[in-house]
Amino acid sequence: MESCNCIEPQWPAEELLMKYQYISDFFIALAYFSIPLELIYFVKKSSVFPYRWVLVQFGAFIVLCGATHLINLWTFSMHSRTVAVVMTTSKVLTAVVSCATALMLVHIIPDLLSVKTRELFLKNKAAELDREMGLIRTQEETGRHVRMLTHEIRSTLDRHTILKTTLVELGRTLALEECALWMPTRTGLELQLSYTLRQQNPVGYTVPIQLPVINQVFSSNRAMKISPNSPVARIRPIAGKYMPGEVVAVRVPLLHLSNFQINDWPELSTRRYALMVLMLPSDSARQWHVHELELVEVVADQVLNLIKPVASVKKLHVTLNLAQDLPECVIGDENRLMQTTLNVVGNAVKFSKEGSISITAFVAKSESLRDCRAPDFFPVTSDDHFYLRVQVKDSGQGINPQEIPKLFTKFAQTQTLATRNSSGSGLGLAICKRFVNLMEGHIWIESEGLGKGCTVIFIVKLRIPERSNESKSPLLPKANHGQSSFPGLKVLVLDDNGVSRMVTQGLLVHLGCDVTAVSSSDECLHMVSQEHKVLFIDVCMPDGFEAAVRLHEKFTKHHERPLIVALAGNTDKVTKENCMRVGMDGVILKPVSVDKMRSVLSDLLEHWVLFDAIEVEHWKAQHVIAKS
Amino acid sequence: MDVLSQLQRQLADFLASLYREGFVDDQFTQLQKLQDESSPDFVMEVVSLFFEDCEKLVNNMAKVLEQQVVDFKQVDSHVHQLKGSSSSIGAARIRNVCIAFKTFCEGQNREGCLRCLQQVNHEHAQLKANLQSLFTLERQIVAAGGSVPAMQ
Numbered sequence: 001m002e003s004c005n006c007i008e009p010q011w012p013a014e015e016l017l018m019k020y021q022y023i024s025d026f027f028i029a030l031a032y033f034s035i036p037l038e039l040i041y042f043v044k045k046s047s048v049f050p051y052r053w054v055l056v057q058f059g060a061f062i063v064l065c066g067a068t069h070l071i072n073l074w075t076f077s078m079h080s081r082t083v084a085v086v087m088t089t090s091k092v093l094t095a096v097v098s099c100a101t102a103l104m105l106v107h108i109i110p111d112l113l114s115v116k117t118r119e120l121f122l123k124n125k126a127a128e129l130d131r132e133m134g135l136i137r138t139q140e141e142t143g144r145h146v147r148m149l150t151h152e153i154r155s156t157l158d159r160h161t162i163l164k165t166t167l168v169e170l171g172r173t174l175a176l177e178e179c180a181l182w183m184p185t186r187t188g189l190e191l192q193l194s195y196t197l198r199q200q201n202p203v204g205y206t207v208p209i210q211l212p213v214i215n216q217v218f219s220s221n222r223a224m225k226i227s228p229n230s231p232v233a234r235i236r237p238i239a240g241k242y243m244p245g246e247v248v249a250v251r252v253p254l255l256h257l258s259n260f261q262i263n264d265w266p267e268l269s270t271r272r273y274a275l276m277v278l279m280l281p282s283d284s285a286r287q288w289h290v291h292e293l294e295l296v297e298v299v300a301d302q303v304l305n306l307i308k309p310v311a312s313v314k315k316l317h318v319t320l321n322l323a324q325d326l327p328e329c330v331i332g333d334e335n336r337l338m339q340t341t342l343n344v345v346g347n348a349v350k351f352s353k354e355g356s357i358s359i360t361a362f363v364a365k366s367e368s369l370r371d372c373r374a375p376d377f378f379p380v381t382s383d384d385h386f387y388l389r390v391q392v393k394d395s396g397q398g399i400n401p402q403e404i405p406k407l408f409t410k411f412a413q414t415q416t417l418a419t420r421n422s423s424g425s426g427l428g429l430a431i432c433k434r435f436v437n438l439m440e441g442h443i444w445i446e447s448e449g450l451g452k453g454c455t456v457i458f459i460v461k462l463r464i465p466e467r468s469n470e471s472k473s474p475l476l477p478k479a480n481h482g483q484s485s486f487p488g489l490k491v492l493v494l495d496d497n498g499v500s501r502m503v504t505q506g507l508l509v510h511l512g513c514d515v516t517a518v519s520s521s522d523e524c525l526h527m528v529s530q531e532h533k534v535l536f537i538d539v540c541m542p543d544g545f546e547a548a549v550r551l552h553e554k555f556t557k558h559h560e561r562p563l564i565v566a567l568a569g570n571t572d573k574v575t576k577e578n579c580m581r582v583g584m585d586g587v588i589l590k591p592v593s594v595d596k597m598r599s600v601l602s603d604l605l606e607h608w609v610l611f612d613a614i615e616v617e618h619w620k621a622q623h624v625i626a627k628s
Numbered sequence: 629m630d631v632l633s634q635l636q637r638q639l640a641d642f643l644a645s646l647y648r649e650g651f652v653d654d655q656f657t658q659l660q661k662l663q664d665e666s667s668p669d670f671v672m673e674v675v676s677l678f679f680e681d682c683e684k685l686v687n688n689m690a691k692v693l694e695q696q697v698v699d700f701k702q703v704d705s706h707v708h709q710l711k712g713s714s715s716s717i718g719a720a721r722i723r724n725v726c727i728a729f730k731t732f733c734e735g736q737n738r739e740g741c742l743r744c745l746q747q748v749n750h751e752h753a754q755l756k757a758n759l760q761s762l763f764t765l766e767r768q769i770v771a772a773g774g775s776v777p778a779m780q
Contacts, residue, residue, distance in 0.1 A: 468630060497709055497712045497713055497716070498677060498681055498713070499674065499677055499678045499681055499712075499713035499716050499717060500712050500713060500715075500716040502673070502674050502677060503659065503674055503716040503717065504716075505660075506659075506662045506667065506670055506674065507658075507662055507668075509662075509667070510661070510664065511664045538712075540708070540712060563685075569712070569715070590715060590716070591654075591655040591658065591715055592658075593654075593655075593658045593717070594658055594661050594662065
């Protein structure tokens with residue numbers, strides 16, 4: 001039976017309208033069939049499309065729609081029942097699939113939209129992390145600056161230098177416009193402007209100490225922001241056009257009483273402070289950050305470790321005895337000797353509440369040179385040098401004899417009552433020991449126990465100038481110049497570069513060593529023996545590190561092999577790791593100066609690990625600190 | 629003003645100008661410190677060795693760079709040697725040229741390498757002339773009865 005779903009035909013079948021419908025249906029079908037093909041093509045290309053099965057559903061829906069339109073083409077004219085059946089089936093299927101897809105899209109579309117939101121969120125997070133990384137890196141830099149700064153401060157005990165250095169370095173680290181220190185006057189009623197960063201001679205400008213802002217700052221050990229208009233901050237004329245930079249003030253303790261037993265110290269209530277004021281540059285949007293404030297607090301806490309006020313407050317009796325036979329004029333390292341003496345005397349003063357401190361200096365004779373605690377120390381006197389022995393005896397807290405060996409170790413902190421290096425990082429006596437060793441001497445402490453006082457003794461080697469030296473040029477440098485510091489020390493130098501080898505050899509010969517120079521690792525292993533104490537290897541050589549490894553294999557016992565030192569062109573991480581991997585005892589950065597080589601050899605012969613020290617030297621070379 | 633102090637002042641000025649213009653740096657000062665009674669010609673010996681070494685390396689590098697196919701690794705190793713030597717004696721300008729030279733080697737840039745080689749030659753000649761004047765001045769001072777103080 002034939003049927004037709006056309007209404008009573010008012011127009012002939014060939015009419016234009018019919019034709020257009022026909023054509024449109026055809027194109028619709030075409031489009032509908034091609035859309036899923038395109039979708040499949042693109043989805044296959046992309047690797048991240050989570051909803052493949054939705055695509056299938058969608059594809060089916062479209063295909064069926066297309067099929068329906070296609071079959072429609074046959075229904076414009078008379079068609080058989082089969083066609084009708086097919087048409088109906090396709091329509092039913094289309095209905096089912098399209099409803100299912102519609103329902104599914106309700107769930108899917110919000111998800112797809114949220115992907116975009118997630119993307120934006122991740123982008124923001126990445127930017128934030130970037131900023132944090134930058135901050136951490138700056139903090140680390142500043143942290144290193146602080147450590148180096150406090151180390152530098154500790155090694156200069158001149159009060160003026162300490163303060164000037166602090167201001168200069170703080171100014172540089174934090175890029176400050178101005179940095180000033182107000183010290184309390186004798187009366188204690190006023191603060192006087194004593195040191196500033198920018199101005200050469202600050203006028204004796206004073207403010208009363210009882211100002212509320214000053215009380216506020218003195219009441220806490222934190223660094224706090226103060227108004228740029230407060231009297232302590234109005235130090236310089238207004239430089240900027242719009243607004244002055246933020247100002248921070250922190251108290252600086254003048255008496256170092258941390259870690260002491262302070263029960264019976266009456267001075268505690270009259271603790272005196274100085275005021276340090278720091279100003280950010282004006283007209284910049286800079287603000288004080290938390291880590292900068294922390295840096296300021298740390299520096300303020302460490303900077304003033306003055307000896308004189310402590311002694312004068314404590315009423316200690318200090319006596320000095322210089323023996324008659326001490327020569328009038330000697331040649332030696334004035335700077336280091338002074339620092340050692342000041343440090344030792346300073347310790348004595350710090351750790352004695354009352355009583356007396358006696359300092360004696362005399363020429364050491366052979367009996368007094370020996371110390372049973374230092375069996376390796378065999379000093380030999382001769383005509384052109386002598387040993388100076390200095391004893392500093394105090395009547396203070398004393399030390400438990402068992403603690404004595406630890407005192408000279410870097411950074412070691414003992415928690416007992418008599419903590420000699422409790423204030424700060426514990427570097428004082430370690431540095432003294434290093435200096436004394438550089439002067440080919442020895443330093444030790446004797447104490448009968450707690451409460452029985454203590455004596456610090458050090459012996460250093462100094463040179464007596466000969467008569468004929470007076471005619472020579474007066475440009476004698478302070479260090480032990482020309483003196484063979486390491487007489488007859490047998491060393492080996494391995495370097496494949498002729499010029500560099502010659503220079504290193506000349507350097508070591510100048511220091512008095514007995515040098516053998518070789519240019520290949522084979523030759524090195526052939527020549528090296530137990531008599532050689534130190535081996536210098538240029539690690540820029542292709543087989544430099546290999547030579548070190550072979551050396552370790554040759555000498556299995558630690559005390560038989562020479563100490564191995566790497567001469568490196570740079571101290572980057574890779575080089576350092578390689579040096580540690582092959583078991584180097586030290587690394588020196590080329591080019592090497594005479595002083596550096598001398599100090600390195602001294603340290604080595606004390607069996608210290610050098611990596612720390614090289615950091616300090618390297619940093620110092622890069623940052624020239626203002627010294628008076 | 630007598631001849632000796634005039635000469636000494638000339639020497640000091642000349643040496644200062646060498647430092648200022650970057651011909652030599654701190655390491656050269658260290659070398660001068662190593663010269664004493666036991667090795668009176670140390671600086672001259674080291675410097676002569678350096679110039680010999682430098683000439684040899686430059687010749688080798690020129691030969692390698694002339695080839696059709698340039699073995700940049702070889703050139704690089706020569707530059708490395710020259711850099712090491714020049715650092716050891718404090719020849720600052722030569723060392724700086726070597727640093728640039730190395731970059732060109734790594735980039736396999738023949739034109740750049742040739743330019744650097746020319747520059748090395750130029751700096752070598754200049755430094756040689758300068759140091760020879762320096763040594764002549766020193767000899768004159770010693771002949772006039774004075775001693776040569778270390779600079780800086």
